Amino acid sequence: MKPHALENASTHSPHSLKQKTWQFFLMILLFFLVIFSISYGIIIRRVAVENEISESEIALSGISRNLNVSLERYKEMSRLIMLNAQVVDFLRGTGQAGDYNPSTVVDGIFSITNIYNFVDSVYIYHDSGAYVSTGAGVMLIDEELMDTPEWQMRIEAAKGGNVMMINGDGAFAKKTGLPIITMGREVYDIDSQQPIGSLYVNLTPSVFSAAARGMGDTREICFLDTEGNVLSGNTDLAVYYDPAFSQSGFSYQVIKSGTGRQILSAYSREDVPVVLVSLSSVSNTSAQYWEVLWIAIPMIVVMILAIFASGFFISSNIARPIDLLTEAITKTRVEGELKETHLTLPNNEIRNLADSYNSMIRHINRLIDELIEKENSVRKAEMRTLQEQIKPHFLYNSLGTISYLAHESNAPKVHDALETLGSFYRNFLSKGSREIPLRSEIMIVKDYLTLQQLRYGDDAFDVEYQIDEKVLDTLIPKLVLQPLVENSINHGVRLKGEKGIIRIRAFEQDGDVHVSVYDSGVGMSQSRIDDVLAATHADADALSGFGLKGTIERIRYYFNYKATISIKSEMDEYTEIEIVIPKETRRGLDDV
Amino acid sequence: MYKVMLIDDERPTIMLLKQSIDWASLGLEVAGEAGSGIEAINKIDDIQPDIAFVDIRMPFMGGIEFAKLASIRNPDLKIIILTAFDEFEYARQCIGLPICGYILKPIVRAEIYDVLKKVVQSLKEPSREYEESYGSEIEPTAIRRIAQYIEEHYTDSNLNLTAIAQMFGFNPSYLSRRFKTEIGQSFVEHLTECRMKKAMLMAKENEKMFITATAVGIPDPNYFGRCFKKHLGVSYSEYCRKTAVNS
Incomplete structure (x- = not known):
């Protein structure tokens, strides 16, 4: 493995997640701002248009009302004319020339109209067709039209009320072509209540301008008749006329032009055949703009803060822990040592990732350990094979040869000793098997004790065997009794300095196999006993050792910790170590 | 005993x-x-x-x-x-x-x-009753044929009484007895004599003992050595030296 290569690979783009997160959030922010501006513009414009429309409606309806008020005043005026004595006399008369003095009638009319503005002319018709008129300029009168029943019906149908007409619906026309507003009515006799004539008051269009001025509004207004002819005001607006405007009420159109939006609004009343048209541009510097913005700006600020906060949150909760984890993993790999990481991570998916990584590391380590162990055991097996096959063969043949030499030289004791040694080694090394029958182990012990007696002399110790043949086939781990006996000699009887007894017992009780080694040695202290019995399999070299502790642990391990081992001792008197192999864990040769 | x-x-x-x-x-x-x-x-x-x-x-x-x-x-x-x-x-x-x-x-x-x-x-314990089948009566001619066979095939190390007996369909013990009476020496003596004759010839050529041993059908040189000495009274190497001096 090349750590450098790994390092390069991992530093390729170490912070792209963090960068991407931020880029993403900035894009969202930008997108939001664009959307906001567009919708803000649309809303603001719509509001401004609606505002303008309602302002136009208010203005136009105000002007219209104003106009109405002034028209009421002219109705008032026409009533005063009707009641004028000269006018009444004229109408009650025959109407024949000479029967009346037109100039006195005109005077009478003037006395009233004098105080009113915008009165163009007044015509009073006698039933007979004679009329008296005031006014300047040439007036073209279509008398034929006025004689038609349709014309007369309209006036009569009003039953003395005023009928508003533009240019008297064709009956009157100024020679100058200027339009006039005609208010016509039938005149009744006060006493008889019979119609005695008709009265036509013609007003100049300035009456509209006056009404408009009265409102104090500066907007451009054009007054049109129902056919679209300009009566007064801005004549430029006439082009916008639409017959639909004459339907009573308020109507508008939004006109888009190069400079912006304009509102074309129109207003008409049922009782007045006049259409008010106005064109006003939509103001872009409305105060509402700022009102909306004052609400929107804090919202945008809050939004930006929220985006930054969530960006920071993601960075600190995801990107940063992943960075830490990557760093730890890279470090592990670069160091070449498969170690678990111990990072403090939030309890979430990243911790799961770290946990998975750790468990993977554990698994790999376990596999490596297994491999090493396997390798070790293979090596051990090889070693054992060498030991078993080379050394013993040579040893055995040599022992045989030396035995013969001893026999030849008439040294039977040497021969005996060599024979015992040969037998001991044969059992001691037996095939390298881990478990042997109790019989073989006792053979080992016998040979061992015979050799030890040769070594220390006959008066070192006596050996007693109390062996029950029935238990000799029980399988036990190899070399468990011999170390106990060795312990009895070296730490028991030898330390006492006087002739001791070593007693090996093996018997059956309730199906359990009891094996014990007794020595009349110096005994063991309770603390030593406790220490020896406290050996555990965690004791690394306990299993491999052939000391007392190791032997005890091997017995326990072999019988799955079901065999009991007890040590009885009295200081300066004796020690007895007993192994009890329970019935259920007991196995013989036949069970193998 | x-x-x-x-x-x-x-x-x-x-x-x-x-x-x-x-x-x-x-x-x-x-x-x-x-x-x-x-x-x-x-x-x-x-x-x-x-x-x-x-x-x-x-x-x-x-x-x-x-x-x-x-x-x-x-x-x-x-x-x-x-x-x-x-x-x-x-x-x-x-x-x-x-x-x-x-x-x-x-x-x-x-x-x-x-x-x-x-x-x-x-x-x-009384041994099992064997049906002592001696096989067919062995004619003197058969014995001669076997002796002849030995003289031709003694270099085969696998040649022994049992094998020959099986080959010719005789009981080995019976064959052994008949062989001695007919030829005047035992089967093994006859076989060994053939091998030793050949060994002497090879010794004269100063051939190494283990090669001679294998060549005459006794691949175990130790045993060959003992046979040679027993048969001729001198060891193989001595015999080689003597014949070399004579020539």
Whole structure:
């Protein structure tokens, strides 16, 4: 493995997640701002248009009302004319020339109209067709039209009320072509209540301008008749006329032009055949703009803060822990040592990732350990094979040869000793098997004790065997009794300095196999006993050792910790170590 | 007295067995010994032992092979295996052979006494009734033919009484007896004489002993050496020197 290569690979783009997160959030922010501006513009414009429309409606309806008020005043005026004595006399008369003095009638009319503005002319018709008129300029009168029943019906149908007409619906026309507003009515006799004539008051269009001025509004207004002819005001607006405007009420159109939006609004009343048209541009510097913005700006600020906060949150909760984890993993790999990481991570998916990584590391380590162990055991097996096959063969043949030499030289004791040694080694090394029958182990012990007696002399110790043949086939781990006996000699009887007894017992009780080694040695202290019995399999070299502790642990391990081992001792008197192999864990040769 | 034959390539083992065991007390005597399976198979007809101690690992012919051949020759032979290799593989090869005991090396006398007591006991039991089939009557011409065959094929190391008997369809014991009466020397003596004649010729050529040994059908040079000396009274190397001087 090349750590450098790994390092390069991992530093390729170490912070792209963090960068991407931020880029993403900035894009969202930008997108939001664009959307906001567009919708803000649309809303603001719509509001401004609606505002303008309602302002136009208010203005136009105000002007219209104003106009109405002034028209009421002219109705008032026409009533005063009707009641004028000269006018009444004229109408009650025959109407024949000479029967009346037109100039006195005109005077009478003037006395009233004098105080009113915008009165163009007044015509009073006698039933007979004679009329008296005031006014300047040439007036073209279509008398034929006025004689038609349709014309007369309209006036009569009003039953003395005023009928508003533009240019008297064709009956009157100024020679100058200027339009006039005609208010016509039938005149009744006060006493008889019979119609005695008709009265036509013609007003100049300035009456509209006056009404408009009265409102104090500066907007451009054009007054049109129902056919679209300009009566007064801005004549430029006439082009916008639409017959639909004459339907009573308020109507508008939004006109888009190069400079912006304009509102074309129109207003008409049922009782007045006049259409008010106005064109006003939509103001872009409305105060509402700022009102909306004052609400929107804090919202945008809050939004930006929220985006930054969530960006920071993601960075600190995801990107940063992943960075830490990557760093730890890279470090592990670069160091070449498969170690678990111990990072403090939030309890979430990243911790799961770290946990998975750790468990993977554990698994790999376990596999490596297994491999090493396997390798070790293979090596051990090889070693054992060498030991078993080379050394013993040579040893055995040599022992045989030396035995013969001893026999030849008439040294039977040497021969005996060599024979015992040969037998001991044969059992001691037996095939390298881990478990042997109790019989073989006792053979080992016998040979061992015979050799030890040769070594220390006959008066070192006596050996007693109390062996029950029935238990000799029980399988036990190899070399468990011999170390106990060795312990009895070296730490028991030898330390006492006087002739001791070593007693090996093996018997059956309730199906359990009891094996014990007794020595009349110096005994063991309770603390030593406790220490020896406290050996555990965690004791690394306990299993491999052939000391007392190791032997005890091997017995326990072999019988799955079901065999009991007890040590009885009295200081300066004796020690007895007993192994009890329970019935259920007991196995013989036949069970193998 | 039952006859015991000791077969082991380790001379001290044979000597130790011979001297440290009180054979007479068991009603036994050591009637012969051999240093290899080949030597043993050649001698066995002359010695006719009841019990054979055989080492498993020997050069040229191991104990297992010897046991196979010997048990054909004499089904009543009690074979005791001597081995330092108490391994399963050997035990498996012994299945079906008349092995009546194993002695593990190094030898422990007590174990040998235990095994021998059992074997002697089984020898004392009336042996199974064999239908002694002598095969067909052996004509003198057949014996001559066999002698001729030996003279032509003595270089084959696998040539022995049992093999010849099987080949010609005779009972080995009967053949052995008839051979001696007809030819005047035993089968083995005749075979050895043929081989030694050839060996003398090769010795004159100053051929190396182990090459001669293989060439005449005794691949065990130790046994060949003993045979040569027994037959001619001088060792192979001495004979070579003498003939070289003469010429």
